[in-house]
Amino acid sequence: MQKVFEKPVSIDEKPFSYCAGCTHGIIHRLVAESIDELGIREKVIGVAPVGCSVFAYEFFNFDMCSAAHGRAPAVATGIKRARPENIVFTYQGDGDLAAIGTAEIVHAAARAEKITTIFVNNAIYGMTGGQMAPTTLVGQKTDTTPYGRKVENQGYPIKVAEMLSTLEGANYIERVTVISPAHVNKAKAAIKKAFQYQIEGKGFNLIEVLSTCPSCWGMSPIKAIEWLKANMIPHYPLGVYKDGAKTE
Amino acid sequence: MAKIEVNADRCKGCLLCAEFCPKKIIKQSDVLNSKGYYPAMQTEPEKCVGCAACAKMCPDVAITVYR
Numbered sequence: 001m002q003k004v005f006e007k008p009v010s011i012d013e014k015p016f017s018y019c020a021g022c023t024h025g026i027i028h029r030l031v032a033e034s035i036d037e038l039g040i041r042e043k044v045i046g047v048a049p050v051g052c053s054v055f056a057y058e059f060f061n062f063d064m065c066s067a068a069h070g071r072a073p074a075v076a077t078g079i080k081r082a083r084p085e086n087i088v089f090t091y092q093g094d095g096d097l098a099a100i101g102t103a104e105i106v107h108a109a110a111r112a113e114k115i116t117t118i119f120v121n122n123a124i125y126g127m128t129g130g131q132m133a134p135t136t137l138v139g140q141k142t143d144t145t146p147y148g149r150k151v152e153n154q155g156y157p158i159k160v161a162e163m164l165s166t167l168e169g170a171n172y173i174e175r176v177t178v179i180s181p182a183h184v185n186k187a188k189a190a191i192k193k194a195f196q197y198q199i200e201g202k203g204f205n206l207i208e209v210l211s212t213c214p215s216c217w218g219m220s221p222i223k224a225i226e227w228l229k230a231n232m233i234p235h236y237p238l239g240v241y242k243d244g245a246k247t248e
Numbered sequence: 249m250a251k252i253e254v255n256a257d258r259c260k261g262c263l264l265c266a267e268f269c270p271k272k273i274i275k276q277s278d279v280l281n282s283k284g285y286y287p288a289m290q291t292e293p294e295k296c297v298g299c300a301a302c303a304k305m306c307p308d309v310a311i312t313v314y315r
């Protein structure tokens with residue numbers, strides 16, 4: 001018998017600090033597998049956000065740095081412009097990217113920065129205990145919307161992939177999820193492509209990954225996957241929103 | 249011939265692997281790991297087809313698959 005599946009080299013030995021069943025961990029693995037397969041581990045510089053993945057630098061086995069809340073695309077811009085030979089990516093939650101960091105991500109995309117962003121949309125602020133995020137669904141109960149998000153009070157959830165794909169600077173934007181082995185395969189292909197484009201000197205590239213937060217949604221890991229499928233996918237349709245190679 | 253190995257110290261007993269195993273041969277152990285979780289274990293290795301569905305769904309990169 002041969003090993004046909006094992007921990008990628010780009011994942012460190014240290015166990016993850018995520019809650020049991022949180023799909024942040026699957027997304028980490030897909031980033032690591034892509035980097036291993038593209039042979040860029042020695043060239044990659046990741047920028048960790050503020051949020052549950054604030055310690056991503058502990059879990060990836062390559063160079064990482066941290067940014068202030070929401071500022072990862074600005075930090076990544078600086079790194080990439082100073083060291084264009086490196087492959088630079090940000091890993092950000094929806095609170096980080098779509099609330100406090102909205103300006104940074106919009107302008108990084110508009111400037112066509114040659115970076116890659118892995119955007120983890122779990123429709124809530126996980127790290128701080130489950131407050132409403134800009135991506136929280138209408139009707140979704142959170143700590144700060146205990147009766148459910150109401151349009152008249154909190155407005156509508158932001159569709160980041162759709163919004164950023166209107167910008168000419170965006171090269172590749174796709175929304176994926178990781179709620180079954182088949183979805184994981186598709187997510188992997190998208191993440192790898194988002195790095196491949198950067199290797200070819202193309203940007204801006206963003207993969208939005210619909211992800212679960214069993215703890216703050218108050219569900220078992222399996223129920224959380226079912227909830228994501230039934231509620232998030234209808235509002236956040238999966239698919240390619242921009243592919244520069246096709247439209248240019 | 250196929251089998252999986254669960255790294256009991258990375259596993260958090262979430263059972264996503266068990267849910268997605270087409271052969272339904274992953275169960276929860278009744279022995280706690282060092283973090284206080286009941287890790288996953290394979291019950292009937294002779295039925296394993298080495299498809300890696302379990303490993304692909306594992307959020308803690310705890311599964312190695314052999315085939």
Ligand SMILES: Cc1ncc(C[n+]2csc(CCOP(=O)(O)OP(=O)(O)O)c2C)c(N)n1
Pocket residue numbers: 050051052053069092093094095096097100120122124125126127128133213
């Ligand atoms: C300047 C600043 N404002 C607010 C916070 C508090 N804070 C920490 S994480 C977070 C949001 C995290 O949510 P998200 O980005 O969706 O990531 P998740 O934890 O869900 O993965 C907030 C508001 C902070 N650390 N710094």
Ligand code: SF4
Pocket residue numbers: 017018019022023024052122126127212213214215216
């Ligand atoms: S709080 Fe939510 S997002 Fe954060 S690690 Fe736990 S399940 Fe994952």
Ligand code: SF4
Pocket residue numbers: 250251252268269270271272273274290295296297298299300301302303313
């Ligand atoms: S490799 Fe496939 S058959 Fe074997 S335990 Fe994992 S999911 Fe089940």
Ligand code: SF4
Pocket residue numbers: 021254258259260261262263264265266287288302305306307308309310311
């Ligand atoms: S999916 Fe991974 S962490 Fe969850 S029970 Fe299975 S082996 Fe353990």
